Amino acid sequence: MSLDLMKEKGVGLDVQKFNWRDIAGVPTxxxxxxxxxxVRIILMNxxxxxxxRFQHACARMNKELQLALARVRRIEQHQxxxxxxxxxxxxxxxxxxxxxxxxxxxxxxxxxxHEPDPYLAQVFRFGLLEDFDHMYRFSALMDRVTGxxxxxxxxxxxxxxxxxxTAVEHRAPEDDLREPYDRKKAAPISKLNxxxxxAGEHQTHDYYMTIGPMFADPIARQLYAEIASIEEQHVTxxxxxxxxxxxxxxxxxxxxxxxxxxxxxxLQYESHPKVKAIWQxxxxxxxxxxxxxxxxxxxxxxxxxxxxIPESLPEPIEYRxxxxxxxxxxxxxxxxxxxxxxxxxxxxxxxxxxxxxYREQMNSKGSPSETVAAGYQWKPGTELAEETPDxxxxxxxxx
Amino acid sequence: METHEMDVLSDSKxxxxxxxxxxxxxxxxxxxMIEGAKQTxxxxxxxxxxxxxxxxxxxxxxxxxxxxxxxxxxSENGESVGQFD
Numbered sequence: 001m002s003l004d005l006m007k008e009k010g011v012g013l014d015v016q017k018f019n020w021r022d023i024a025g026v027p028t029x030x031x032x033x034x035x036x037x038x039v040r041i042i043l044m045n046x047x048x049x050x051x052x053r054f055q056h057a058c059a060r061m062n063k064e065l066q067l068a069l070a071r072v073r074r075i076e077q078h079q080x081x082x083x084x085x086x087x088x089x090x091x092x093x094x095x096x097x098x099x100x101x102x103x104x105x106x107x108x109x110x111x112x113x114h115e116p117d118p119y120l121a122q123v124f125r126f127g128l129l130e131d132f133d134h135m136y137r138f139s140a141l142m143d144r145v146t147g148x149x150x151x152x153x154x155x156x157x158x159x160x161x162x163x164x165x166t167a168v169e170h171r172a173p174e175d176d177l178r179e180p181y182d183r184k185k186a187a188p189i190s191k192l193n194x195x196x197x198x199a200g201e202h203q204t205h206d207y208y209m210t211i212g213p214m215f216a217d218p219i220a221r222q223l224y225a226e227i228a229s230i231e232e233q234h235v236t237x238x239x240x241x242x243x244x245x246x247x248x249x250x251x252x253x254x255x256x257x258x259x260x261x262x263x264x265x266x267l268q269y270e271s272h273p274k275v276k277a278i279w280q281x282x283x284x285x286x287x288x289x290x291x292x293x294x295x296x297x298x299x300x301x302x303x304x305x306x307x308x309i310p311e312s313l314p315e316p317i318e319y320r321x322x323x324x325x326x327x328x329x330x331x332x333x334x335x336x337x338x339x340x341x342x343x344x345x346x347x348x349x350x351x352x353x354x355x356x357x358y359r360e361q362m363n364s365k366g367s368p369s370e371t372v373a374a375g376y377q378w379k380p381g382t383e384l385a386e387e388t389p390d391x392x393x394x395x396x397x398x399x
Numbered sequence: 400m401e402t403h404e405m406d407v408l409s410d411s412k413x414x415x416x417x418x419x420x421x422x423x424x425x426x427x428x429x430x431x432m433i434e435g436a437k438q439t440x441x442x443x444x445x446x447x448x449x450x451x452x453x454x455x456x457x458x459x460x461x462x463x464x465x466x467x468x469x470x471x472x473x474s475e476n477g478e479s480v481g482q483f484d
Contacts, residue, residue: 374445
């Protein structure tokens with residue numbers, strides 16, 4: 001049964017309290033927790049990060065909302081900390097990166113599969129195949145630089161295969177913008193989908209920009225620089241599908257609705273009891289935020305919120321392997337490119353098109369994503385698990 | 400069987416069952432994943448030696464270990480007037 005946003009009040013802001021022990025709880029396990037628990041933790045950190053980003057921008061433009069924003073934002077920041085601190089200390093930056101790309105693939109696939117607007121669904125599939133390729137490149141990096149298998153993190157839910165080659169994902173800015181949904185006509189699920197994926201991509205960009213310079217290996221440094229640039233393009237793409245005519249308060253209300261929708265989705269699929277309790281607690285907190293903003297919306301805009309808010313939440317995001325959907329999309333759409341807001345076949349890209357010219361410039365002194373994955377084919381246990389005569393001899397001895 | 404031997408066997412079994420690689424987590428999904436990877440060709444030819452070549456370029460450009468930072472001398476009116484000896 002779905003959640004009725006107007007009836008469910010959650011808990012009020014005055015009882016949403018934390019302490020440092022509470023915020024920094026016992027983390028999840030890198031290998032013993034289900035990969036989708038980590039996927040949800042990473043996504044929800046991104047959702048809370050976007051809540052803060054939006055609320056700061058809103059405060060800079062709206063004096064009369066500053067105190068209300070500060071009150072809600074304090075709680076959102078503590079929520080983000082509590083969620084992000086669920087990641088364990090032994091999860092390396094590169095392993096976390098594999099987790100980030102698993103989020104980008106599985107969550108975007110779920111969103112693309114359920115998006116009712118055909119154009120927006122195409123936008124999501126277009127971005128999906130690019131993040132899918134990032135997984136392949138980062139897995140090659142992990143294999144060849146650290147000797148580790150990315151599938152220890154993925155737990156076989158997500159493929160490690162080439163997608164739309166990262167080297168051709170570099171586009172001129174005019175080819176990254178898309179058509180926005182119409183705020184008066186779009187289905188609520190379309191608005192929630194856009195807000196969710198934009199948040200996920202934005203935190204991915206910021207994370208790669210933070211950890212990229214921490215690597216000693218020059219190809220790792222180049223690869224993070226290259227893929228961070230694509231993630232920035234993805235933020236440009238996904239924020240452009242959101243109607244810019246929405247008012248500040250309308251956007252704030254939609255942000256809160258998106259947080260509710262996401263915690264609700266996490267709650268439906270969570271298997272880790274302690275993490276599940278956090279999703280329930282924060283779902284109640286977000287319902288409290290939503291109703292707090294709802295009152296502000298009525299006070300300042302004097303509009304009926306029913307114009308923009310669905311009575312009940314759509315079906316939750318599906319936290320499961322989307323292998324079949326991703327492979328089908330890959331076989332049918334890997335050769336798509338973008339020209340302004342539309343998608344075209346690669347054969348229709350002229351040699352002098354802005355994106356081709358830009359791409360050639362960026363790759364003029366080599367392509368990190370091509371170099372790192374030259375001849376790379378994922379196999380369990382890394383490239384070192386090749387059956388060499390020595391290994392066979394060892395296997396015979398052990399047997 | 401001695402209790403001691405039973406403990407050893409039990410430990411071995413636990414070790415196998417406790418294998419925490421991604422493959423052991425979801426054996427059925429692992430088969431799909433391995434088959435998919437086998438049927439797909441790499442996006443470009445070559446191997447990891449290309450990475451080594453890039454690394455070699457960087458090593459050539461790198462500042463020697465132990466070199467000290469250059470200090471710039473600034474005059475009273477805030478202009479750069481050269482380096483300290």
